[in-house]
């Protein structure tokens with residue numbers, strides 16, 4: 001009965017989310033899908049269709065009202081806050097529309113912040129790899145710059161490196177290019193796409209830029225909290 | 241264990257927002273300075289006041305019991321028989337004295353071996369001092385000079401001559417009494433006791449202690465001379481006692497009263513009004529310290545609440561990345577701790593410099609013409625610990641509220657906010 005958990009690294013089964021309140025809001029309704037390791041999935045949909053709600057559930061920031069979620073074979077539907085914190089640190093990387101880099105720390109320190117959360121040993125282990133990544137994204141000369149000394153595109157590149165700092169299995173990105181002009185958006189997207197492909201990371205990216213979504217492996221379209229379509233990006237490109 | 245993450249973020253934020261950090265440290269430093277200054281000054285004033293009282297007198301005087309008049313009808317025999325009139329109690333000798341005092345001396349010394357710093361027999365009585373046509377009534381004290389010097393330092397305050405090694409037929413008097421009598425070292429005075437005995441004595445020393453009661457009205461002679469002037473034989477009129485800590489005098493007196501058949505008076509009984517004044521002063525300095533502490537705490541809390549709300553988004557994102565509530569809490573608790581420790585250190589430094597400068601200032605006392613400290617300052621380890629302890633505790637307490645607000649930031653709300 002269960003979907004092939006072993007072959008998929010992320011599995012969402014009949015997940016629903018209702019926000020309580022005077023008028024309870026249903027944000028997600030019977031959402032099911034599975035993502036294979038290394039897949040790059042774009043989630044699109046109108047504003048209010050439930051994209052962020054879904055990403056928050058996958059990011060263990062919120063809990064589902066119904067259904068189950070498995071990450072890497074672990075049932076993460078009902079975790080204690082402590083377990084959620086640990087899994088977020090070990091398995092997940094986040095990218096947001098705004099970079100939220102800490103203004104008091106340099107670019108390199110910001111990128112290594114998730115390691116620092118896990119302990120100084122982790123910083124020492126990941127620093128060489130991080131230096132290579134800075135080189136890779138063309139920021140080798142800006143390691144010690146503070147966020148305000150970087151351009152918008154550079155800030156977001158540092159934020160991407162930060163999401164990769166702990167070698168996470170999953171990268172969750174909520175409109176990572178939403179705050180950039182289209183040239184920069186393209187560049188950042190391509191970077192994210194290439195790096196995660198090289199590193200074989202799984203990416204779930206929310207976007208409302210259909211051009212970018214078309215460059216993913218797969219596009220899931222949400223509408224009023226339900227999956228309206230779920231197909232390979234090539235198919236979507238054909239449709240539009 | 242303080243996590244390096246919380247510590248590094250706390251330190252970075254403090255050094256990054258330099259203006260705000262310096263402002264907060266300044267508030268704490270000012271408060272600590274004020275606390276240390278007020279407590280040292282009040283401490284010093286009290287020590288000065290108390291020592292002007294206690295340095296020149298015995299802390300305890302042990303004397304024969306004054307017999308209370310007995311009420312005859314309270315006696316058990318009177319209640320048994322209404323016609324009982326009672327025996328007339330034998331009238332005590334008018335002069336009160338302690339005979340055979342040597343064993344008592346040992347016994348008293350053994351009762352409080354640690355608390356008594358001086359215990360000596362003395363003879364004390366009124367006397368009229370005369371020189372030619374001048375007659376002045378004074379107080380005669382007879383004691384062994386080397387012993388009595390532990391009660392008040394006369395030897396160290398001699399204007400002329402000596403106190404130690406006082407021989408029979410010699411007397412030591414205060415500088416003001418000498419001036420009134422018009423006598424100098426080596427002159428002779430005559431002493432007339434209430435018992436009608438007259439003796440003459442050579443002035444062997446003139447002291448200038450600055451204590452009016454001593455310098456104006458007291459005549460010291462050897463114990464034996466006083467005993468014969470007051471017709472005491474080998475008896476004494478009492479024991480004079482100094483205690484280690486002047487504020488325990490009344491407690492020690494209480495202990496001794498329970499175990500000795502003597503009347504015991506402490507300096508504290510005689511100076512009740514002064515002591516209650518000191519208590520009121522203590523109370524008001526504690527009020528000042530309390531209000532200063534509270535206002536420093538509020539300043540720290542206010543500045544940290546602002547910094548937490550400015551960091552709201554970064555806190556949310558750190559939490560999304562896997563920062564625990566405890567790690568976020570520690571960032572701000574550490575900031576409160578660091579701010580208050582820095583402020584306390586600077587405040588201590590500033591107040592020590594200030595107190596050092598003030599304690600060097602001198603003024604000339606109008607009454608004695610002697611130079612004295614303008615500010616009697618007594619800085620104690622206790623003041624230091626209280627001032628710094630309060631500052632650090634306040635910093636921590638003040639940061640609890642903002643730190644717990646920070647740890648409660650919900651990453652979902654931050655993400656929604658974008």
Ligand SMILES: Nc1ncnc2c1ncn2[C@@H]1O[C@H](COP(=O)(O)OP(=O)(O)O)[C@@H](O)[C@H]1O
Pocket residue numbers: 019020021025026027045046047048049050051052053054656
């Ligand atoms: N905390 C909340 N409380 C109540 N309703 C919410 C809350 N968060 C989101 N919603 C509602 O849930 C629905 C989905 O929102 P969201 O997941 O943010 O959509 P999207 O990211 O696609 O714009 C919307 O109708 C929104 O108003």
Ligand SMILES: [Mg+2]
Pocket residue numbers: 051052053
């Ligand atoms: Mg959204």
